[in-house]
Amino acid sequence: NAGVTQTPKFRVLKTGQSMTLLCAQDMNHEYMYWYRQDPGMGLRLIHYSVGEGTTAKGEVPDGYNVSRLKKQNFLLGLESAAPSQTSVYFCASRLTSGSYNEQFFGPGTRLTVL
């Protein structure tokens, strides 16, 4: 089992460029999440999905879009990158709902927007 994988690991963009971050999980999890991590702020939820074909907004969704066309993949898109989106992005997955269930995290993508 690879668990949760993320592509790419690092990326540098110029303001206004677009990109897609890919998250893949091989654990047959229903729920998937995208977070951003900024210094001193913990992790903040961007978008999440409760199953194939579904997406929903989290705490900080502005400037991002997501898609979950296949159960194992969850894509995060930036249509027009801004310096405020410089961050480390983490994908996570969870088997089912239930606040007691742990989330499994990917290794992260470090994005810099110049």
Added chain:
Amino acid sequence: GNSVTQMEGPVTLSEEAFLTINCTYTATGYPSLFWYVQYPGEGLQLLLKATKADDKGSNKGFEATYRKETTSFHLEKGSVQVSDSAVYFCALGAFSGGYNKLIFGAGTRLAVHP
């Protein structure tokens, strides 16, 4: 609302010292509580969890007790090692805003010196 407050870091200790990282929470209902650890350059991984009051979670020599009366979930270890150097996140799992979510504290960086 739901929130998590952790002690600010960094925490710097000598090897074999006793560790406490304080975590308090505010929540409606009965959340689950988690400690995640993030080693340098990696994603978060679950360290331990507790799902109801008075539960004690433990793993790798770390432990934390779910104290409903003081709304706390402090992380402790009797003798830290250099390999414990990492960032530790306290989190609560709750149903809020229409979905099951994890709410993270800001993280506490631990540095252990030989």
